[in-house]
Amino acid sequence: xxxxxxxxxxxxxxxxxxxxxxxxxxxxxxxxxxxxxxxxxxxxxxxxxxxxxxxxxxxxxxxxxxxxxxxxxxxxxxxxxxxxxxxxxxxxxxxxxxxxxxxxxxxxxxxxxxxxxxxxxxxxxxxxxxxxxxxxxxxxxxxxxxxxxxxxxxxxxxxxxxxxxxxxxxxxxxxxxxxxxxxxxxxxxxxxxxxxxxxxxxxxxxxxxxxxxxxxxxxxxxxxxxxxxxxxxxxxxxxxxxxxxxxxxxxxxxxxxxxxxxxxxxxxxxxxxxxxxxxxxxxxxxxxxxxxxxxxxxxxxxxxxxxxxxxxxxxxxxxxxxxxxxxxxxxxxxxxxxxxxxxxxxx
Numbered sequence: 373x374x375x376x377x378x379x380x381x382x383x384x385x386x387x388x389x390x391x392x393x394x395x396x397x398x399x400x401x402x403x404x405x406x407x408x409x410x411x412x413x414x415x416x417x418x419x420x421x422x423x424x425x426x427x428x429x430x431x432x433x434x435x436x437x438x439x440x441x442x443x444x445x446x447x448x449x450x451x452x453x454x455x456x457x458x459x460x461x462x463x464x465x466x467x468x469x470x471x472x473x474x475x476x477x478x479x480x481x482x483x484x485x486x487x488x489x490x491x492x493x494x495x496x497x498x499x500x501x502x503x504x505x506x507x508x509x510x511x512x513x514x515x516x517x518x519x520x521x522x523x524x525x526x527x528x529x530x531x532x533x534x535x536x537x538x539x540x541x542x543x544x545x546x547x548x549x550x551x552x553x554x555x556x557x558x559x560x561x562x563x564x565x566x567x568x569x570x571x572x573x574x575x576x577x578x579x580x581x582x583x584x585x586x587x588x589x590x591x592x593x594x595x596x597x598x599x600x601x602x603x604x605x606x607x608x609x610x611x612x613x614x615x616x617x618x619x620x621x622x623x624x625x626x627x628x629x630x631x632x633x634x635x636x637x638x639x640x641x642x643x644x645x646x647x648x649x650x651x652x653x654x655x656x657x658x659x660x661x662x663x664x665x666x667x668x669x670x671x672x673x674x675x676x677x678x679x680x681x682x683x684x685x686x687x688x689x690x691x692x693x694x695x696x697x698x699x700x701x702x703x704x705x706x707x708x709x710x711x712x713x714x715x716x717x718x719x
Contacts (some may be wrong), residue, residue: 378647380647397711398707412701418626429476431479438552443506446548454486457487484611508589518601522620526620529618544686550635554664616646630693631654631656633685660682
């Protein structure tokens with residue numbers, strides 16, 4: 373399978389020492405701003421500068437439908453996907469108020485929604501197909517579709533880059549994508565599937581058990597070659613693989629990547645199986661309530677910034693945590709040094 377020619381360089385770590393030295397000489401006790409200091413070093417290292425910046429931040433929402441939804445594995449009906457796309461465009465969704473609050477741009481992408489939209493300037497039409505196939509019986513997508521998703525997902529980030537964006541967050545809309553994420557998690561980490569399956573958009577305990585039984589049957593029916601890329605193709609969603617392509621391109625372009633909840637954490641996991649260096653560019657913003665998310669974060673060695681019990685998706689956790697990222701950048705650029713402020717070190 374074609375991995376594509378993503379050329380992601382691991383950021384040079386030599387500048388990290390200089391960044392830490394600058395932070396240690398700001399007018400505060402050493403280490404007293406905790407995670408903000410860690411983020412400032414990471415962002416400065418990504419950008420290879422002692423004065424990191426955030427320019428034109430954007431949140432990308434990829435939308436797609438899942439064939440497995442026909443098996444009743446989601447609390448929400450499939451028609452919700454196009455309805456929510458209209459809600460994003462009209463500005464009424466949860467992600468919209470976060471974007472307005474923090475001045476973050478939004479792009480909404482039709483990756484593979486089972487709906488015929490009229491042409492709209494607010495919707496980027498990159499539809500591969502009207503929903504994936506039902507992976508209870510066959511692969512969700514072909515190899516050609518998989519590669520097309522990577523390319524098209526990356527093209528959105530190239531568009532952002534041309535617009536001056538150097539920080540991007542990723543969101544999704546797709547009924548059934550927590551199920552696909554659970555499949556990715558189990559296949560790519562080796563964690564038992566039952567521990568990876570949760571309530572999604574609202575199942576009770578009996579609903580979760582039924583969802584697990586269906587997904588376990590799909591895993592038992594798997595007919596691929598057992599490679600990481602084949603698992604991603606076989607059980608993925610078009611919107612998820614486009615997000616993977618977007619993350620890989622963002623890292624190639626040396627952007628800061630904000631990782632949202634359970635689904636996007638699985639997407640960065642999948643991206644790391646194509647190019648491990650992508651993780652150097654990722655900031656994990658929150659731990660959600662979906663079963664398995666904490667285990668997945670622990671598997672990746674990730675320390676989320678917040679734990680607010682969010683399970684909305686759309687990039688909501690990333691944008692909710694965004695002010696912390698902005699604070700880290702402001703800290704390293706706006707605080708005075710001991711020498712400049714003529715303040716005696718008091719520790």
